[in-house]
Amino acid sequence: MQHIHDLIGIGFGPSNVALAIALDEKRHGGKPLDALFIERQPRFAWHPHMLLDQAHMQISFLKDLATLRNPTSRFTFVNYLHEQGRLTDFINLKSFFPSRHEFNDYLGWAANQFEDACRYGEEVFEVLPETQGGEVSLLRVRSRSEGGRVQERLARNLVVSIGGTPNIPESFRALRGDGRVFHSSSYLKDMARHPQARRVAVIGAGQSAAEIFMDLQGRSGGLQVDLVMRARSIRPSDDSPFVNEVFNADFTDYMFSRASDERAALLDEFSQTNYAVADLDLIQQIFKVFYDQKVARGTRLRMLRQHDVRAVRAASDGVHLTLLDQDAGRESTVRYDAVVLATGYARDQHKDLLLPLAPHLGDYDVDRYYRLKTTPDFHPGIYLQGACEDSHGLSDTLLSVTSVRTGEIGNALLAAQSRARNAVRDEAQAVRV
Numbered sequence: 001m002q003h004i005h006d007l008i009g010i011g012f013g014p015s016n017v018a019l020a021i022a023l024d025e026k027r028h029g030g031k032p033l034d035a036l037f038i039e040r041q042p043r044f045a046w047h048p049h050m051l052l053d054q055a056h057m058q059i060s061f062l063k064d065l066a067t068l069r070n071p072t073s074r075f076t077f078v079n080y081l082h083e084q085g086r087l088t089d090f091i092n093l094k095s096f097f098p099s100r101h102e103f104n105d106y107l108g109w110a111a112n113q114f115e116d117a118c119r120y121g122e123e124v125f126e127v128l129p130e131t132q133g134g135e136v137s138l139l140r141v142r143s144r145s146e147g148g149r150v151q152e153r154l155a156r157n158l159v160v161s162i163g164g165t166p167n168i169p170e171s172f173r174a175l176r177g178d179g180r181v182f183h184s185s186s187y188l189k190d191m192a193r194h195p196q197a198r199r200v201a202v203i204g205a206g207q208s209a210a211e212i213f214m215d216l217q218g219r220s221g222g223l224q225v226d227l228v229m230r231a232r233s234i235r236p237s238d239d240s241p242f243v244n245e246v247f248n249a250d251f252t253d254y255m256f257s258r259a260s261d262e263r264a265a266l267l268d269e270f271s272q273t274n275y276a277v278a279d280l281d282l283i284q285q286i287f288k289v290f291y292d293q294k295v296a297r298g299t300r301l302r303m304l305r306q307h308d309v310r311a312v313r314a315a316s317d318g319v320h321l322t323l324l325d326q327d328a329g330r331e332s333t334v335r336y337d338a339v340v341l342a343t344g345y346a347r348d349q350h351k352d353l354l355l356p357l358a359p360h361l362g363d364y365d366v367d368r369y370y371r372l373k374t375t376p377d378f379h380p381g382i383y384l385q386g387a388c389e390d391s392h393g394l395s396d397t398l399l400s401v402t403s404v405r406t407g408e409i410g411n412a413l414l415a416a417q418s419r420a421r422n423a424v425r426d427e428a429q430a431v432r433v
């Protein structure tokens with residue numbers, strides 16, 4: 001008989017690493033859940049192609065994998081620093097915002113402690129229903145290794161934590177596969193494939209676009225870089241304290257309790273905390289770069305505001321973008337050696353993975369504890385992390401509530417497990433009677 005896992009987690013990024021920690025700490029010496037995580041990368045890495053040298057966290061280190069749920073956890077960032085022998089040095093930095101390199105190292109340190117619970121190098125491509133007596137009792141999770149080997153596993157519960165998928169604007173879709181146009185999520189890897197590139201466009205006006213612009217302008221060889229945006233300006237992300245309260249764990253309750261039109265209004269009202277905005281200090285650095293260029297009477301760097309990409313053409317000499325200057329009403333075509341799309345992420349990939357289950361999942365609505373609502377004949381629990389912004393708020397795609405959320409999901413999983421065990425025991429007793 002094939003082994004049945006209590007839980008399979010798809011993806012082993014921060015969300016599922018935090019879940020592994022929460023489950024470990026909720027055991028209280030009891031029998032652990034049999035949880036297995038499946039991660040497509042060959043080893044733990046947190047947005048590895050955006051690990052830029054100057055980039056730092058946009059969130060306090062106290063919003064790590066554990067502290068807000070359990071400040072005494074051994075998986076806190078503070079304990080990581082202690083184990084690395086850097087705690088006092090970090091204190092002397094006087095910063096709440098570690099470098100992204102350091103936070104990646106922290107996340108990897110935590111992930112490595114669950115090495116046995118994770119299968120790296122396998123991509124889940126499908127989840128199928130397993131039926132018994134006409135009802136769905138289990139899930140069959142199918143994954144493929146890099147070498148093409150398909151593996152199937154059974155689970156009672158699933159936690160889908162697969163992050164976002166690159167959002168590619170319509171005008172660039174035809175160029176998928178042309179290595180000269182790539183998304184920010186693969187920036188360092190793909191840029192390294194173009195050592196000869198002299199002229200680069202960065203499309204976007206958010207944090208990634210701003211970081212990539214700074215990285216490109218500082219590279220040796222004096223690249224020509226155009227930062228192309230529809231907006232009139234790069235805007236600062238609002239992380240002022242009252243606004244930041246939307247990332248508090250208790251704001252999730254408030255958001256979830258609202259009607260759908262109110263939720264949408266809240267997302268809209270606070271979108272400038274996270275979308276199409278950049279850190280103020282980064283904006284100031286970019287302004288300084290342009291100011292210095294003015295002093296030197298240079299033209300190497302351009303910020304093309306209110307510019308819309310109207311057409312894209314790939315040719316042997318480069319990628320030609322036809323840009324409409326919305327202010328002047330003028331079109332021009334510019335040739336680039338590489339185009340970086342810092343155009344954000346989509347968060348609906350779970351629907352593709354779960355497609356064979358769609359008849360049981362309705363509108364993919366979740367309950368307060370992130371469990372998908374299903375038809376009565378469907379018994380496995382499917383939980384989503386990072387795909388519930390509409391119902392749970394702007395913190396859902398970030399690290400802000402990760403530790404608290406995984407505590408809630410962990411409780412829900414353990415409660416379901418104990419209900420199932422009680423049902424089996426009651427059934428056995430009934431048979432004996």
Ligand SMILES: Cc1cc2nc3c(=O)[nH]c(=O)nc-3n(C[C@H](O)[C@H](O)[C@H](O)COP(=O)(O)OP(=O)(O)OC[C@H]3O[C@@H](n4cnc5c(N)ncnc54)[C@H](O)[C@@H]3O)c2cc1C
Nearest residue numbers: 011013014015039040050057058123124162163386398399
């Ligand atoms: C460059 C960058 C910087 C960021 N900085 C911050 C920050 O400072 N603060 C903050 O709060 N948020 C930040 N974020 C937001 C980010 O979403 C979270 O930090 C965090 O990564 C969310 O964790 P996650 O595990 O939900 O998703 P991810 O980190 O995206 O992890 C998902 C994992 O699932 C794997 N996966 C995907 N599909 C499959 C599949 N089919 N099968 C198997 N494995 C799969 C992926 O390989 C990946 O490892 C940043 C995002 C980016 C892109």
